[in-house]
Amino acid sequence: MRAKTKHTFSIHHWCGLIAGGFLLVISLTGSILVFHHDIDHALYAELSTLSKPANAVHIDRSFEQVRQAHPNSEIRVPELAVSPAQALRYEVREGKTRKWYFMHPETGAQLGTVDRADQQLVHVLLELHYQLLSGTVGKILVLLCGLALLTLTVTGFILYRKSILKVLTFRQKLQLKTRRSLYSSLHRVVGVWGLVFNLFICITGTWISYGIVQHALTDAGAPVSTPPASVSVDAVLAQVKAAHPDFEIHFLRFPKSAEGKLSVLGRMKTDPSYYSVFYSGLQADLQTGELGTLNMLREQPFGTRLITLLTPLHFGDFAGYFIKILYCIGGLMPGILSISGFVIWYYRQKPQAQPEKKKKVILSKR
Secondary structure, eight states, X not given: OOHHHHHHHHHHHHHHHHHHHXXXXXXXXXXXXXXXXXXXXXXXXXXXXXXXXXXXXXXXXXXXXXXHHOTTSEXXXXXXXXXXXXXXXXXXXXXXXXXXXXXXXXXXXXXXXXXXXXXXXXXXXXXXXXXXXXXXXXXXXXXXXXXXXXXXXXXXXHHHGGGHHHHHTTOOOOOOSSHHHHHHHHHHHHHHHTHHHHXXXXXXXXXXXXXXXXXXXHOOOOOOOOOOOSSOHHHHHHHHHHHOTTEEEEEEEOOSXXXXXXXXXXXXXXXXXXXXXXXXXXXXXXXXXOBOOOBXXXXXXXXXXXXXXXXXXXXXXXXXXXXXXHHHHHHHHHHHHHHHHHHHHHHHHSOOOOXXXXXXXXXXXX
């Protein structure tokens, strides 16, 4: 093995051993989280589905109930009803805890609650994926794992560059002779097929992790006090729709102080699906009813749009089930590589069995 190749192998080897376990967790949770909307809708279908479709959505009839119950909490509507049969869901945030209220969109009647939404399946998986259930330290570890995956992808390309064409043309077969040869060939095949996807995922994921760590280290955690709305929220939303008829409202974040404003987020009907519903919108003053300027992602400079699109492109939940399944399969690849890489290392540590020397048989002369 040449010195440069040996050095590259050493980097690949130690990065894999140090970060392998973390990458396995992130890989498995990421593959499941591709379907996070579907999982939540399935788990809470009884609360989120109306027995009779609503004729209209009236935020005013439910917001004040939620606000009075939690005046010192952050209140959001994470997903406005996309069909007349869907309940209106509020998310109340108090520190790290989450509570969900399912309200009738027309009458404002309370349909049910989830008291500890932060302990439900999807949220726990998100906490594992983002911070390994370890707060700021976990967020930093996830960022370092992203950098480790980037290093593993680059060094893996260097080590297996001569096998790429062979793998892509299906001339590289799994070697079944021994367990070590099986895992070695599996590692090579999965690594080549996942090369581009892994590079894409680790770049987008590392950027997202960097933003999360930066926010965790600078967030002052100011106290929250959600004020009552002096004007009708429904009237404000109607005003937004009248001023911007092609703008689809998907998300509401209510002000956290008397000086704060309502964030009305969504996207234009003509925007591509990978334009997330969280990155276009405007601010509305719930004390005066005044609307701010509509800030559209499509109108931002190319560099800003590119960075913003990294988040929806990382999660793969912007399209139908075919794309989600591809993301799910691709997301499993780092986990498979972690396991196969560890097994290869394990077999390298085992002393190789020496073939028994053939005993010489001396034939006596008669």
